[in-house]
Amino acid sequence: MQDHGNTEKTGLIMEGGAMRGMFTCGVLDVLLENEISFDGAAGISAGAAFGCNFKSKQIGRAIRYNMKYSKDPRFCSFRSLIRTGDLYGADFCYRELPEILDPFDWDTFRTNPMDFYIGATDVATGKCVYHKCFESKETDIKWMQASASMPMVSVPVSVSGYLLLDGGISDAVPYRYMEELGYHRNLIILTQPRGYRKTKMRAFPLVKLLLRKYPAVAEALAARPEMYNRQMEEIREREQKGISFVIRPPEALGISRTEDDPGQLERVYRIGREEAEKALPELKRFLTSGGSRDL
Numbered sequence: 001m002q003d004h005g006n007t008e009k010t011g012l013i014m015e016g017g018a019m020r021g022m023f024t025c026g027v028l029d030v031l032l033e034n035e036i037s038f039d040g041a042a043g044i045s046a047g048a049a050f051g052c053n054f055k056s057k058q059i060g061r062a063i064r065y066n067m068k069y070s071k072d073p074r075f076c077s078f079r080s081l082i083r084t085g086d087l088y089g090a091d092f093c094y095r096e097l098p099e100i101l102d103p104f105d106w107d108t109f110r111t112n113p114m115d116f117y118i119g120a121t122d123v124a125t126g127k128c129v130y131h132k133c134f135e136s137k138e139t140d141i142k143w144m145q146a147s148a149s150m151p152m153v154s155v156p157v158s159v160s161g162y163l164l165l166d167g168g169i170s171d172a173v174p175y176r177y178m179e180e181l182g183y184h185r186n187l188i189i190l191t192q193p194r195g196y197r198k199t200k201m202r203a204f205p206l207v208k209l210l211l212r213k214y215p216a217v218a219e220a221l222a223a224r225p226e227m228y229n230r231q232m233e234e235i236r237e238r239e240q241k242g243i244s245f246v247i248r249p250p251e252a253l254g255i256s257r258t259e260d261d262p263g264q265l266e267r268v269y270r271i272g273r274e275e276a277e278k279a280l281p282e283l284k285r286f287l288t289s290g291g292s293r294d295l
Contacts, residue, residue, distance in 0.1 A: 009039040010287055011183030012054065013175050016045025016168040017191035018150070018257035020249075022265050024189050025062040026272020027247055028054045034280060036287070040115035040183055042130075042174045044167040047189070048118040048147040052140075055116045055133075056109040063269045065102040067262040076258055087153035087258070094145045110134045117181075119167035119174050120146040123156050126216030128171035131160060150257075151217055152210050169220045172228045175235065175244065185287065188235060190248040197232065198225035245286045247279050 012031075014024055024047060032054065043051035050062045069075040074092035081087045098104035109116075116133045120143060131143040139159060146157035146164035156163045171177065175188055201207060204222055211218040238244035253268050 008185045009181075009183045011178045011186040012038040012041035012051075013173060013178055013186050013188045014041070014043040014047030014051045015173045015188075015190045015192075016043075016047045016148070016166070018046055019066075019255055019259040019265065020191035020253050020257070020268065021046030021050045022063060022066065022255070022268040023191050023249055023253060023272035023275075025050050025053075025066075026269040026274075027189050027276040028272075029059050029063075030273050030276035030280070032057060032059045036280075036283070038114055038187070040117065040178065040181065042117040042119065042178050043147070044119045044171060044174055045148045045150075046191075048167070049144050052104070052109065052116065052133075052144060055112050055114055056105040057112065058105055058108075061102060061104075063265065065097060066265050069097065069101075070260040070262055070265060076260065081153055085155040087150070088148070090145060090155070094141050098141065106137050109140075117174070117177070118143040118147050119171050119177065120149075120157075120162070120164040121167055121169040121171075121217065121220065123163045123165055123214045123217050126170060126220035128167055128169075128174070128177075129162060129164070130174070130177060151214075151221065152207070156214070165214075165217060169217060169224060170227075172224075173231050173235065175231075175238070184243065186238075186244045187283065187287075188238075188244050188246045190235070190246060191253070193249045193251050196252070198228045200225055242286075245279075245283055247275055247283075250275065 041051060041054060053061045073079050074089045076088045080089040084090065118131045119128045122129050133140045142157055142159035146159055147167040149157055149165050151165050151169060154165065156165050173188060175186060178186060207221060208218045235244060235246060239246050249271060255264050255268050259265060
């Protein structure tokens with residue numbers, strides 16, 4: 001579905017949240033099934049790693065491979081962390097899985113006219129930097145990996161002249177970035193319920209010690225609760241003004257960031273589908289005539 005009468009660019013904006021991202025996957029699959037399209041999309045962390053399947057139009061792929069390989073130690077394990085420095089095995093997740101086990105459709109990803117942006121945190125500055133796909137398979141997948149590389153359990157990723165970690169450290173929901181690019185009619189998919197607010201890290205002294213090689217990242221993590229809570233207020237204002245349409249979980253998803261129970265992954269995915277299906281009529285009106293819904 002495209003709105004040819006509306007001159008405003010439409011955007012799809014996806015928060016991260018590790019395995020809370022199964023909620024986003026459920027929403028995205030319903031959008032694909034109903035041929036909802038956007039001029040551009042931006043993903044942070046899991047929003048990028050899972051959201052790329054929206055641009056490649058692979059319905060069901062993200063929930064399929066997560067359920068199938070969630071207990072595979074090559075996918076995510078402390079063994080991988082000890083051996084490689086990455087809790088989520090980089091070679092398995094970003095080479096073997098998309099190239100061999102559950103192939104990613106790079107041809108569709110490249111030819112789909114929707115622009116796709118990925119945000120990741122520059123470890124030198126603690127600021128979010130962005131990449132527009134498609135440059136090459138190798139570069140784009142490195143950015144996906146970088147954006148989802150959680151601090152302290154991931155090796156920083158070197159790509160495009162940067163050394164990068166999780167984009168959610170510095171920009172949890174990249175709606176401002178998209179607005180700066182001219183996207184002013186946006187669907188924002190969040191993975192926390194209304195009213196959720198982050199609190200200060202009680203273990204910050206330990207975090208600072210563990211990240212002593214990357215002090216700018218530690219500083220960004222310390223400032224993250226304030227950043228995140230401000231973003232939630234701004235998103236709420238955009239909802240009320242009808243500028244943005246938000247789909248979020250109706251309540252806390254109750255899932256671990258590193259959940260490996262396929263049943264729990266599917267449960268959260270189903271919640272995403274249910275919320276998207278309920279929102280569809282008003283989302284279509286929002287994208288075509290400016291209506292909005294406070295979800």
